[in-house]
Amino acid sequence: MSDPTFGAESAFRAADLVRKSSLPGPWDIYGEKIERYEVHFNGNVREMVRAPVLLEGVGLRVIRPFEQKLGVGFAATTDASAASMAKAVEDAEATARYSRFPAAGAQLPSDPPHAEAVDSVDRAAWAAPLDSVEAYVHALLTAFEGRSGIVPSFGSVHLTLAEATLANSAGLAHHASRTTVDLEVAVKAFGGAEGRPPGEYWVTSRSVRLDPRGLPELVDAWCQRAKDVRIAKAPSAGDQTVVLPPRVLTDILPEILSYRLSGSAELRGIAPKPGEMIGAPTISIWDDGRFPYALGTSAVDDEGNPQSKRPLVTNGAAHATLYDVLHASAAGRTSTGSGLREALAYPSWEHFSSPPHPVATTMVLSTGDVGSDAELAEVAGEGIWVDQLGYAFPDPLSAAFGGEIRIGYRIHHGKIAEPLRGGTVGGVVVSGQGEKSLLNSLLAAGKHPELTAHLSCPTLVVGQMSVGGAD
Numbered sequence: 416m417s418d419p420t421f422g423a424e425s426a427f428r429a430a431d432l433v434r435k436s437s438l439p440g441p442w443d444i445y446g447e448k449i450e451r452y453e454v455h456f457n458g459n460v461r462e463m464v465r466a467p468v469l470l471e472g473v474g475l476r477v478i479r480p481f482e483q484k485l486g487v488g489f490a491a492t493t494d495a496s497a498a499s500m501a502k503a504v505e506d507a508e509a510t511a512r513y514s515r516f517p518a519a520g521a522q523l524p525s526d527p528p529h530a531e532a533v534d535s536v537d538r539a540a541w542a543a544p545l546d547s548v549e550a551y552v553h554a555l556l557t558a559f560e561g562r563s564g565i566v567p568s569f570g571s572v573h574l575t576l577a578e579a580t581l582a583n584s585a586g587l588a589h590h591a592s593r594t595t596v597d598l599e600v601a602v603k604a605f606g607g608a609e610g611r612p613p614g615e616y617w618v619t620s621r622s623v624r625l626d627p628r629g630l631p632e633l634v635d636a637w638c639q640r641a642k643d644v645r646i647a648k649a650p651s652a653g654d655q656t657v658v659l660p661p662r663v664l665t666d667i668l669p670e671i672l673s674y675r676l677s678g679s680a681e682l683r684g685i686a687p688k689p690g691e692m693i694g695a696p697t698i699s700i701w702d703d704g705r706f707p708y709a710l711g712t713s714a715v716d717d718e719g720n721p722q723s724k725r726p727l728v729t730n731g732a733a734h735a736t737l738y739d740v741l742h743a744s745a746a747g748r749t750s751t752g753s754g755l756r757e758a759l760a761y762p763s764w765e766h767f768s769s770p771p772h773p774v775a776t777t778m779v780l781s782t783g784d785v786g787s788d789a790e791l792a793e794v795a796g797e798g799i800w801v802d803q804l805g806y807a808f809p810d811p812l813s814a815a816f817g818g819e820i821r822i823g824y825r826i827h828h829g830k831i832a833e834p835l836r837g838g839t840v841g842g843v844v845v846s847g848q849g850e851k852s853l854l855n856s857l858l859a860a861g862k863h864p865e866l867t868a869h870l871s872c873p874t875l876v877v878g879q880m881s882v883g884g885a886d
Contacts, residue, residue, distance in 0.1 A: 417532070418592035419541040423448035423578035425495055425767075429473045430582035432500045438477070440584025441523050442507075445717060445756065446473040446495070447767040448578050452544045454552045455571040459559060461552065466545050471495075474756075474767040475503045478521050478741075479511045485518050486511035487741065491768040517682065518744035524719040525585035533705045533722070535712040537594040537624040541576055547625050548574050554627035555600070558634035564606035565638050568615065573597040574625060575764045579717070587719045595710065595764065596622045602634075604641035614644030616803070616822065621762065621868045623708045640802060640822050647822060647836030649885035656798030656858065657840055657880040658791055658826065664875065665867040666807040667816045667853070670760045671844045672700065673775035673869075674811030676727045676735075677753070678742025685812070687733035693845050694854030699781040700728040702737060703871075704752055710869055711757055711776030718754035718771050725751050727778075731854070739773040759869055760809065780872035783860025793829040794859045794876050800824040800831055801840055809844075814852075817841020817881075838884035853877055 425446025433442065452466040472493040479486040488511030490503040540547040552572050559567050575595040582588050598620045605613040616637055659667075680686035687693050694700075704722030706712050715721050718740050726734045738746065739754030753773045756766035763769075785791050792800065804818035823835040846852035853875075861873035 418536055418590075419538055420578055420590070420592060421448065421450070421576075423471075423580055423590065425471055425473050426580035426582045427588060429475070429495045429500055432495075432497050433475070433504065436501065436504060438504055438584075441478040441521055442476060443523055443581065443583035443587075443718065444473055444475050445767050446580040447471065447765060449765055450544065450576045451764060452548050452574045453571060454548050455569075456552060456556065456567065457569050458566055459556050464545075466548075470765055472765065472767045473503075474770065475500070475507050476770050477504070477507045477511050479508075480520065481515065483519050485516040485521060485741070486514050487516050487770075488512075488514065489770040516741055516745070518741055521740050521744050523583045523585045523740060524587055526587070531714065533712055533714055534707040535623060535709075536592050537596070540574055540594055540625050541592070544574055544576060548572050551625045551627050554630050555634070558631045562638060565602065565604045565641060568601045568603040570598075570600035572625075573764070577765070579766070581717065581719055583719065589715060589719055591713050591715070593713070594623055596625050600637070602637045602641040604638065604645055611645045614641045616641040616644060621710060623710060623712070643834035644822050644836055647834035649837040650799055650820065650823065650825065650835045650882055652838070652882055652884040654879045655882045656795045656826075656876065656878050657882070658795050658798065658800040658874060658876050660802065660874045661865040661867045661870060661872050663801050663804055663807070664872055665870040666804065667809050668780070668844065668872070669775055669778050669869040670809040671811050671814050671816065672727070672778060673737065673759055675814055675845050676733070677737040677773040678739065678746055679773055680811075681736055681746060682742065686736060687845070689733055689735070691733045692731050692848040693733050694728055694731040695857040696731040697781075697783065697860070698728065698731055698854060698857055699726070701726045701779050702753070702775045702777065703779050704776040706777040706779065706866075706871065709777040709866060709871070711755060716750075716752045716754045716771070717756045717766070718750065720750045720752040720754065722752045722776065725753070737773045737775060739771050742773050775869060777866070778870050780864070780870075781860070782862050782864055782873045784862060785859050785876075786862050788831070788874070791859065791861055791874055791876055792826050792831050795826045796829050798826045799835060799840070799882060800826055804840070814843045814845040815841065816844065838882060840880055840882050842880050851879055853880070856880070
């Protein structure tokens with residue numbers, strides 16, 4: 416089944432203009448036509464609708480040989496006219512004269528991709544975008560009805576429909592569609608005779624589909640956490656065993672591991688060597704560019720190379736590296752289909768304004784043999800169950816992270832106990848064998864994976880993590 420489309424052909428039109436200008440290769444053009452639908456609400460009242468917000472643009476990359484290196488230039492524009500494309504060519508060529516990339520050449524894909532189609536688009540939302548967003552918001556607000564002392568203080572749902580086109584000097588022409596859903600909700604709990612200040616629990620998520628199923632159960636959990644914030648106390652300080660669910664790990668692992676296991680890190684000499692132990696022997700990690708209905712999933716990457724399932728860590732040992740065309744050339748390898756324009760830490764709803772770089776699509780962690788949350792708490796014994804960090808501040812260069820505990824729970828005698836708030840938890844994700852790190856200090860993993868943005872993983876129990884708290 417082909418992707419839904421609204422007839423985007425930005426890159427194809429721009430490529431025709433560039434070919435007529437006789438611009439020498441290699442070059443490629445990535446075009447996008449985007450429609451965005453937003454519904455904002457304040458309390459239980461729908462406050463504003465912005466729809467559709469329209470954007471169309473192209474990004475041109477030129478690659479020029481220079482003394483056994485490459486000059487790489489890039490320019491983007493929202494005007495694909497002949498005059499604008501001529502200016503984009505001029506700007507990209509000017510940049511290429513002064514940039515240097517340590518590769519002797521770059522081979523862009525030439526044949527039309529033959530990769531099998533993959534499920535990556537919410538077709539129902541594409542067919543009726545505004546109605547789908549409105550229905551989702553209605554289901555969300557309905558789940559809050561009848562509750563005493565708790566409300567959604569504000570929130571929004573954004574649906575982005577984007578059709579990308581890709582053309583290059585080697586003759587490639589390809590198109591693909593994507594849908595992205597951005598959700599933000601702040602849940603506020605207040606009231607009661609104790610006079611405590613209100614408690615607030617923020618929810619942010621990114622996904623591919625508008626799926627209202629399960630919203631009542633999710634809202635129940637959000638409301639309970641907002642209530643728990645009101646009575647939470649700061650944790651004790653010191654190295655402790657910490658339980659990290661997928662909604663916390665999604666702000667830590669993809670950004671750090673995507674870089675440290677990529678050609679970008681390899682060029683800087685900070686990527687682990689194949690076979691080097693960087694995690695517990697029980698953990699394996701791979702990047703799945705064809706994970707159904709995940710962000711980044713597509714038949715081919717943004718350079719036209721087929722997506723695949725790429726093993727990165729096998730039984731705790733570094734296995735392989737993520738490459739786009741340029742970094743693969745520098746390493747004497749071939750692209751792994753990892754040339755994407757997606758930013759993991761600060762994602763944008765448009766991609767054409769950025770050149771491709773090696774990045775993970777959906778990072779998948781192997782599951783363990785611990786079933787329920789209660790059993791995971793038993794494994795932890797004493798420690799903290801971190802439910803939400805304010806922000807984890809992942810640093811790809813140092814592999815460090817650390818953030819404020821917005822809400823968590825003390826684990827005492829193997830049981831989940833009173834709520835905690837404040838203090839910090841942090842550490843490093845990747846370190847040498849025998850050194851303290853999130854991957855090396857893994858004690859257990861749950862049986863049940865959860866897909867959150869660019870990560871599919873189970874809940875992890877990690878020993879000896881640094882916690883800053885009341886004392």
